[in-house]
Amino acid sequence: MTTQSPATLYAGHLETLSARAATALERGGFDHLVVPSGTLHYQVFDDRDYPYAANPQFKHWVPLVRNPGSWLVVTPGQRPKLVYLQPRDYWHVVPEAPTGYWVEHFDIEVIRTPDEALQHLPRNATRCAILGEPQSALGRYGAFAPNNPQPVIDYLEYHRAYKTSYEIEMMREAQRRAVRGHRAAERAFRAGASEFGIHLAYCQAVGQDANELPYGNIVALNAHGAVLHYTELDRLPPKPVQSFLLDAGASHAGYAADITRTHAMDRGGEFQAFIDAIDAAELAMCDQVRAGVDYRQLHLDAHLALSGVLKDFGIVTCGAEEAVATGLSASFFPHGIGHGLGLQVHDVAGFAASDAGGTIDKPAGHPYLRLTRELAPGMVVTIEPGLYFADMLMEDLQASDNARLVDWDRVEAFRPFGGVRIEDNVVCTDAEPVNLTREAFAAQA
Structure with missing residues (x-):
C-alpha cells in the first residue's frame, strides 16, 4: 500500500497526462x-x-x-491553464477559489461569466482539439465548439486504461468510502x-447523496436480487427478509468504486453456502488478473467455474463443460465478468484494439461483456461473477432444449433468494494483482 502523499503522486500523474496529450495532438495534427x-x-x-456530471x-x-463552465487548456511545452468559473451568484453557493495540492501546477484564470472564458482560450479554434459535449460551445458563431477529433480521442481513451499511481490512490480512497x-x-x-x-444508511455512511455516487445504488431484498439493475427501492421490507444484494459504489476526486456483496439472513443456511461457493470462485478469478491475460478468456473461465457451482448445488445435472457448451450457463450468468473502472464506472476503450482505433470483438454468444482487451500493468478492472434465478430467464430456459439439464425443484428452492453477485475492483500489476476491495x-474489519 502506498505511503506517498497525493501531492507527490499528482506531479507524476500530470507528467504522464502531459506526455499523452502531446502525442495525441501530434496524431490529430493540433496544437x-x-x-x-x-x-x-x-x-x-x-x-x-439535470444533475451535473463533469466531463471525464x-x-x-x-x-x-x-x-460547470470551466475550461482546461493544454499546450505542449507550456504549463497547463485552468480557466475557472467563479460566478457572482446570490442564488447558489459559489465555488471557492481553487486550492489544494494540484493548483501549483497550473496557470489559473478566474472568470465571473461563462463567456469570459473566450479571452483565455487559444485564438485559433481550428488548431484546437476540443473534447466535450455540444452544449459546451462558446462564441457567437460556435467558436470553440467541441470537435472531438477521433485520433485524439482514440489515443487518450486507450491509454486511460493504464492508471497512474495517483489514480490508483484516488480509487483506493473511493473503496474505503464504499466499504x-x-x-x-x-x-x-x-x-x-x-x-x-x-x-439511506448507505448514503449516510459514505457521506454522498444519490447524485454524488458514481451510479444508482442497487439495493435488492429477496427475489429482487434476480433483477440485474434493480433500483426501485421499496419503502417496506418483504416478510420474511431472506437475502440482500447490494451493488453500490462511491466517488473520490472524480474516481469510482464499484462493489457488490450478497448476504443471507440465515448465516447457517444453504443460501449462505451458495454465496460462499461463489465468493471462493470469485477470489480465484481475481487472482487471474495478471499481465498478459486475455480478459475474454477470464470471462469464459468464469462460466466454467460458475457452472461447477451450479452442479455442486444440484441445480444443473450436467458437467460444467456441457453447461457452457450448450449455453445453459448463460441462463444463470447472463452478464459479463466485469469491465474497466476509473473516471467512469464502465470505463472507456474496453474494446479498443490499439491507440489508433479498431475493435476487439466479444466472444461469440457473449454480447454483454464490456472489456475484451489483454490485461496489462496499471489496468483496474471489476470481477463480478453472479448466478441468478430470474423469472424471465428461467421461463425461457424451461421452454428450451436445455430444460432437461436442470433440476427444477432446486431452482424453485433458490428462487425466493433472487441471486448472488460478488464484485471486487482489482489492479493488474507486474506481479500479483492488488484487490483494492x-x-x-x-x-x-
Whole structure:
C-alpha cells in the first residue's frame, strides 16, 4: 500500500497526462488540447437542471467535479491553464477559489461569466482539439465548439486504461468510502430495514447523496436480487427478509468504486453456502488478473467455474463443460465478468484494439461483456461473477432444449433468494494483482 502523499503522486500523474496529450495532438495534427468541464442541462419544458456530471476528460487532469463552465487548456511545452468559473451568484453557493495540492501546477484564470472564458482560450479554434459535449460551445458563431477529433480521442481513451499511481490512490480512497457504506447497509439489512432505508444508511455512511455516487445504488431484498439493475427501492421490507444484494459504489476526486456483496439472513443456511461457493470462485478469478491475460478468456473461465457451482448445488445435472457448451450457463450468468473502472464506472476503450482505433470483438454468444482487451500493468478492472434465478430467464430456459439439464425443484428452492453477485475492483500489476476491495474490507474489519 502506498505511503506517498497525493501531492507527490499528482506531479507524476500530470507528467504522464502531459506526455499523452502531446502525442495525441501530434496524431490529430493540433496544437492545443481544450477541455470544457461541461455545462448544466435543463429538463425539457422546465427550468430545472439535470444533475451535473463533469466531463471525464476534464476531471482526469484536475479533481474538480462540481465546476460547470470551466475550461482546461493544454499546450505542449507550456504549463497547463485552468480557466475557472467563479460566478457572482446570490442564488447558489459559489465555488471557492481553487486550492489544494494540484493548483501549483497550473496557470489559473478566474472568470465571473461563462463567456469570459473566450479571452483565455487559444485564438485559433481550428488548431484546437476540443473534447466535450455540444452544449459546451462558446462564441457567437460556435467558436470553440467541441470537435472531438477521433485520433485524439482514440489515443487518450486507450491509454486511460493504464492508471497512474495517483489514480490508483484516488480509487483506493473511493473503496474505503464504499466499504463503509457496505458495512452500514449490511447492519441495516440485519436490523430489518427496507430497501429505501438501507439505501439511506448507505448514503449516510459514505457521506454522498444519490447524485454524488458514481451510479444508482442497487439495493435488492429477496427475489429482487434476480433483477440485474434493480433500483426501485421499496419503502417496506418483504416478510420474511431472506437475502440482500447490494451493488453500490462511491466517488473520490472524480474516481469510482464499484462493489457488490450478497448476504443471507440465515448465516447457517444453504443460501449462505451458495454465496460462499461463489465468493471462493470469485477470489480465484481475481487472482487471474495478471499481465498478459486475455480478459475474454477470464470471462469464459468464469462460466466454467460458475457452472461447477451450479452442479455442486444440484441445480444443473450436467458437467460444467456441457453447461457452457450448450449455453445453459448463460441462463444463470447472463452478464459479463466485469469491465474497466476509473473516471467512469464502465470505463472507456474496453474494446479498443490499439491507440489508433479498431475493435476487439466479444466472444461469440457473449454480447454483454464490456472489456475484451489483454490485461496489462496499471489496468483496474471489476470481477463480478453472479448466478441468478430470474423469472424471465428461467421461463425461457424451461421452454428450451436445455430444460432437461436442470433440476427444477432446486431452482424453485433458490428462487425466493433472487441471486448472488460478488464484485471486487482489482489492479493488474507486474506481479500479483492488488484487490483494492478486499484490502478495504480487511482494513475495516
